Amino acid sequence: MRKPALYSPSARPAAPKAGAQDGQAPAEATTGPGVAVPRRRWRAAASRAASSPRVMWSALALLAALLAASVWQGGALAPKSLTQKDIDAAVLRTLTTQNLPSAAARAAEKIRPAVVRVMSYAKDKKGEEQEQGVGTGVVIVDKGIILTNLHVVQGAQIIKLVFADGTESGASVTGVQAQNDLAVLQAHTIPDDLIAATMRSTSDLMPGDGVVAVGFPFGIGPSTSSGVISGFDRAFKSPEGEQEIGNLIQFDAAANPGNSGGPLVTLDGEVVGIVTGILNPTSHRTFVGIGFAVPIESAASAAGLPPF
Incomplete structure (x- = not known):
């Protein structure tokens, strides 16, 4: 179906031919290719139409229909300006139809490239390696400097690391802060594009702030x-242990043996502590809702990093 024109150009009568004199017959007006109508006859028809109410009302109705069609089509083609109500509705529709990751999931995804599996070994009487502990570490400098708990690697003859990308490496202890159960490791093999964690001060944290623990x-x-x-x-x-550790962060994110040395992070994925222990009144080494972490200010100083 052919769409009505947005605009209807009015027909103009042809100009009289050059040389026409008063009293001569006027030039014919054309209404279409090859169709000529004498101007006098056209004026007579227009006069009859004006004198006929039926014809006049029909013309007005046709004009109104064409005007309505033009306005309707113009409104359909014109771009609609967005209002705040439209934006809010689009955001709400996205939130209700899309599965967005939780804040904890986003924090874990941000810190995960810097999380390292730490394994310590000792040799038995036959010289064979025996695993003595599994813990967690976190990369704090992209040159392969890693923080973990001292009790994870203490007494180990061999330390092995597995980075987030699967790279395996040996490691050496380069620093110890016994009063906070911290050890600093240097990886022997550094993965390409190793990502270090972002650390932040604990000074503005409050009880009730959300945290995430990532480890093994x-x-x-x-x-x-x-x-x-x-x-x-x-x-x-x-x-x-025989030594009491003070100035610790208490948290309730689940932690168990193997989480030791891993990062405690905010919901922004920034490290605020190193997980160091869990409290259980029984003899079982399982989580009952109370975990402890060394504040990152103390932990970073173990690696010789400047305070916040």
């Missing part, structure tokens, strides 16, 4: 758990 509990992982900061300035003494 019981060697399984990397595993992610989420919770909140429960308190600050806590003290903890592990059943195996």
Whole structure:
């Protein structure tokens, strides 16, 4: 079906031929290719139409129909300006129809490239390697400098690392901060494009702020758990240790043996602590809702990094 024109050009009568004199017959007006109508006859028809109410009303109705069609089509083609209501509706529609990752999932995804599996070995009497511990580490400098817990690597003759991209490497202990159960490792093999974690101060954190722990509990992982900061300035003494550690962050994100040395991060994926222990009143080494982390200010100083 042919669309009506947006605009209807009015027909103009042809100009009289050059040389026409008064009293001579006027030139014929054309209404289409090869069709000529004497101007006098056209004026007579127009006069009859004007004198006939039926013809006049029909013409007005046709003109109104053409005007309505023009306005309707012009409105359909004109771009609609967006209002704040339109934007809010589009955002709401996206939120209700799309599965967006949670804040904890985004934080875990951000920190995961810097999370390292740490394995310590000792040799038996036959000289064979025996695994003595599995823990977690976090890359804090892209040259392969890693923070972990001292109890994960203490007494180890061999330390092995597995980076997020699967690269395996040996490692050496380059620094120790025994009072905070911290050790600094240097990887022997550094993956291409190694990503270091972002660290941030704990000074503006509050109880109730969301946190995520990423590590290798019981060697399984990397595993992610989420919770909140429960308190600050806590003290903890592990059943195996003799020294009490103070000034700790208490949190309730699930942690178990193997999480030791792993990062405690904000929902922005920034490291605020190094997981160091869990409290369980029984003899079982399982999580009951209370975990502890060394604040990153203390942990970073173990690697010789400047304070925040």
